[in-house]
Amino acid sequence: MAFFFSPMTPRASYRLPLPGGRVLDLGERTLVMAILNITPDSFSDGGTHLDVDRAVAAGLRMVAEGADILDIGGESTRPGAESVGAEEELRRVLPVVEKLTSLTSAVISIDTYKAVVGREAVARGAAIINDISGLLYEPDLASVAADTGAGLILMHTRGRSHQMYELAVYTDVVAEVRTELEDAVARAASAGVSRRSIVLDPGFGFAKRAGHSYSLLARLPELAALDLPLLSGPSRKSFLKEPLGERLPAEREWGTAAAVAASILGGAHIVRVHNVAAMTDVVRVADRIRAAAEDPG
DSSP: OOOTTOTTSOOOOEEEEOGGGOEEEESSSOEEEEEEEOOSOOTTTTTTTOSHHHHHHHHHHHHHHTOSEEEEESSOOSTTOOOOOHHHHHHHHHHHHHHHHHHOOSEEEEEOOOHHHHHHHHHTTOOEEEETTTTSSOTTHHHHHHHHTOEEEEEOOOSOTTTTTTTOOOSSHHHHHHHHHHHHHHHHHHTTOOGGGEEEEOOTTTTOOHHHHHHHHHTHHHHHTTSSOBEEOOTTOGGGHHHHOSOOGGGOHHHHHHHHHHHHHTTOSEEEESOHHHHHHHHHHHHHHHHHHHOOO
């Protein structure tokens, strides 16, 4: 079997159309998606950005550090997290989306599975909808993407946050995740979403034990065979504890760096991270390695 960043497996390039005629080029270099949680209970940074002005300042700092995309979320999706009503989620995220849209040219993504939140966020300037459920929770979200022309990230998971580990049973995790992502793409297509507007995320840590996440990371090129751009989100996830031992999320940066580099060498087009400044350096070096592998002369 060829090593996973072999020059025999170059990363495909895509152009992701966005509202307003914008296009996001994916493939020439890896894009950095910064995590901006407007929540009291996210696993890594809960409560840090609840104030609108503080959240906006953090987003602008992330852009200055190298973020291409700001992923704004108003509900924690960590295992066991309590769900949040749409009204509260809108209250948290819309002022931040509006202000950042007016202050930066970085692409704004809304991290939600709710159709009403996705529609309102795009109306205020978000250009991508990042759905952790792969359209399982609210299938109407696909119609929002189709109607607005927003990019749509479809992540793999099984069940809701309180039950996802019960459903983390696989015979071949990579083959099954691939099949279930294909099903998500079909759900999007049936609602009129263009295939060109879709990005896939294997969902590290979601309905997956640590070994499942490592298998997906090691075999990422098998998902690239779906011929859609890939997003990888390993940042500070609990699967990193298996080799590192018990550490707080913020203490998993070196492990995150290794997983981010492996993601890029495996073909990811976008990496979703907390520590933008540090991971931008990782991205630049990993991209340089990819370039050398693809053009060894």
